[in-house]
Amino acid sequence: MKFEPTYGKLKNGKTVLIRNCEIQDAAKLLKSVKQQIADSIYIPKTEEEFTLTEEQEKKWISSFMVASNSLLLVAEYEDEIIGNIDLTGHTRKIMQHTAVIGMGMLLDYRNMGLGQLLLKGAIHWAKQNPQLELLWLQVYTENHLGVSLYKKMGFEENGILKNYFKQDGRYYDNLTMSLVVK
Numbered sequence: 069m070k071f072e073p074t075y076g077k078l079k080n081g082k083t084v085l086i087r088n089c090e091i092q093d094a095a096k097l098l099k100s101v102k103q104q105i106a107d108s109i110y111i112p113k114t115e116e117e118f119t120l121t122e123e124q125e126k127k128w129i130s131s132f133m134v135a136s137n138s139l140l141l142v143a144e145y146e147d148e149i150i151g152n153i154d155l156t157g158h159t160r161k162i163m164q165h166t167a168v169i170g171m172g173m174l175l176d177y178r179n180m181g182l183g184q185l186l187l188k189g190a191i192h193w194a195k196q197n198p199q200l201e202l203l204w205l206q207v208y209t210e211n212h213l214g215v216s217l218y219k220k221m222g223f224e225e226n227g228i229l230k231n232y233f234k235q236d237g238r239y240y241d242n243l244t245m246s247l248v249v250k
């Protein structure tokens with residue numbers, strides 16, 4: 069199902085484009101996500117673990133083009149990928165009506181409404197998608213920007229797995245949230 073590109077305004081007045089990710093975005097997306105990981109303690113992946121090559125990234129992007137219950141969007145500003153969101157639909161029949169959300173953006177663009185633009189676009193698409201009925205995600209309970217955004221967009225809290233993340237000897241709790249889109 070096609071995603072219609074949309075423009076949106078951030079709180080700093082900048083206009084960004086939200087559009088489907090294309091294969092030719094691989095290098096720019098890789099660069100952006102690497103930076104996002106370096107600049108966030110709320111993405112549960114270390115910089116050393118993020119070892120995707122451009123070829124592997126291309127394959128990952130193309131996997132969204134063939135899965136009818138999946139979507140990968142990017143936010144673009146002045147030719148740079150500043151953020152992204154993915155809905156990864158389940159491949160097993162019994163859970164094909166569900167998709168898990170991942171998202172992130174460059175540090176300079178956080179807390180400016182970009183998350184809302186990306187999530188709104190993805191939710192709108194999911195509501196039109198005949199397969200999808202349930203979106204879900206996991207977030208550090210301390211990630212106030214994330215939790216606040218997801219609540220605002222209608223996600224409900226499903227439960228907390230305590231001490232799920234362990235970083236530099238410190239534990240963090242993991243909150244699961246979900247949204248019905250049927």
Ligand SMILES: CC(C)(COP(=O)(O)OP(=O)(O)OC[C@H]1O[C@@H](n2cnc3c(N)ncnc32)[C@H](O)[C@@H]1OP(=O)(O)O)[C@@H](O)C(=O)NCCC(=O)NCCS
Pocket residue numbers: 104108110111171172173174177178179180181182183184185205206207208211212213214216217220
């Ligand atoms: C989490 C993330 C996706 C949220 O996107 P964002 O663009 O920063 O979020 P938005 O600006 O759209 O919304 C954030 C909301 O939190 C509110 N907020 C800001 N500080 C807050 C605080 N300390 N406590 C509670 N809410 C807060 C903002 O006011 C805003 O709500 P509003 O639009 O009603 O004013 C983004 O910050 C990000 O990529 N962070 C790093 C990676 C990450 O955490 N990814 C998500 C993993 S689940």
